[in-house]
Amino acid sequence: DAGVTQSPTHLIKTRGQQVTLRCSPKSGHDTVSWYQQALGQGPQFIFQYYEEEERQRGNFPDRFSGHQFPNYSSELNVNALLLGDSALYLCASSFGSNQPQHFGDGTRLSIL
Amino acid sequence: KQEVTQIPAALSVPEGENLVLNCSFTDSAIYNLQWFRQDPGKGLTSLLLIQSSQREQTSGRLNASLDKSSGRSTLYIAASQPGDSATYLCAVRSRRGNQGGKLIFGQGTELSVKP
Numbered sequence: 001d002a003g004v005t006q007s008p009t010h011l012i013k014t015r016g017q018q019v020t021l022r023c024s025p026k027s028g029h030d031t032v033s034w035y036q037q038a039l040g041q042g043p044q045f046i047f048q049y050y051e052e053e054e055r056q057r058g059n060f061p062d063r064f065s066g067h068q069f070p071n072y073s074s075e076l077n078v079n080a081l082l083l084g085d086s087a088l089y090l091c092a093s094s095f096g097s098n099q100p101q102h103f104g105d106g107t108r109l110s111i112l
Numbered sequence: 113k114q115e116v117t118q119i120p121a122a123l124s125v126p127e128g129e130n131l132v133l134n135c136s137f138t139d140s141a142i143y144n145l146q147w148f149r150q151d152p153g154k155g156l157t158s159l160l161l162i163q164s165s166q167r168e169q170t171s172g173r174l175n176a177s178l179d180k181s182s183g184r185s186t187l188y189i190a191a192s193q194p195g196d197s198a199t200y201l202c203a204v205r206s207r208r209g210n211q212g213g214k215l216i217f218g219q220g221t222e223l224s225v226k227p
Contacts, residue, residue: 004155031213033213033214033215035215040219041219041220042116042201042203042217042218042219042220043156043201043215043217044217045214045215045216048213048214050213055213056210056211056213056214058214088153090155090156092156092215097212097213098143098205098212098213100146100158100161101215102158103148103155103156103157103158104155105154105155106154106155108153
């Protein structure tokens with residue numbers, strides 16, 4: 001039974017570019033949450049998707065957007081990348097928005 | 113606004129020692145509190161989840177307690193081993209408004225267990 005899978009594992013971009021990160025939830029899960037974790041910090045909630053709609057959002061600018069597909073997989077898009085967007089981006093899935101979340105290994109994004 | 117704090121930020125102990133990691137939160141209106149382990153460059157592995165109505169949970173050498181009224185939780189690790197070296201994060205799920213879907217994390221405690 002595959003857990004939460006994220007791709008790619010590492011990514012290097014330059015300032016101003018756009019990036020798309022992908023997440024496949026654990027089998028049986030229908031809700032996907034995204035978190036940003038800067039070096040030495042705890043993860044910060046970006047947003048959560050359920051039934052292909054954004055249900056909750058943290059304190060992140062509109063440059064951060066997402067999508068959920070009918071098969072429950074999800075994408076995180078970040079436009080106009082800044083140096084401060086360098087972080088580990090974690091995807092978590094759950095069955096319903098209030099159930100325990102299972103995390104993937106993340107995508108390490110580096111901005112040059 | 114819910115804030116989660118973990119003390120200490122880093123801890124180094126000799127193998128075999130029992131240790132306690134601390135987590136505090138500012139708003140007692142929570143559904144639950146969860147402890148995670150994170151190895152370098154990796155995702156989060158859930159260790160223990162304590163519902164707001166519970167006082168503690170145990171798994172093997174790990175025991176987590178919750179005192180909701182004082183806004184505190186502790187993670188007790190017995191007979192520490194070098195393989196326990198990792199960053200430990202606590203997170204709460206808030207009951208306030210439409211906040212129940214997200215986890216609010218502390219900054220973590222980086223644990224090093226020396227052989």
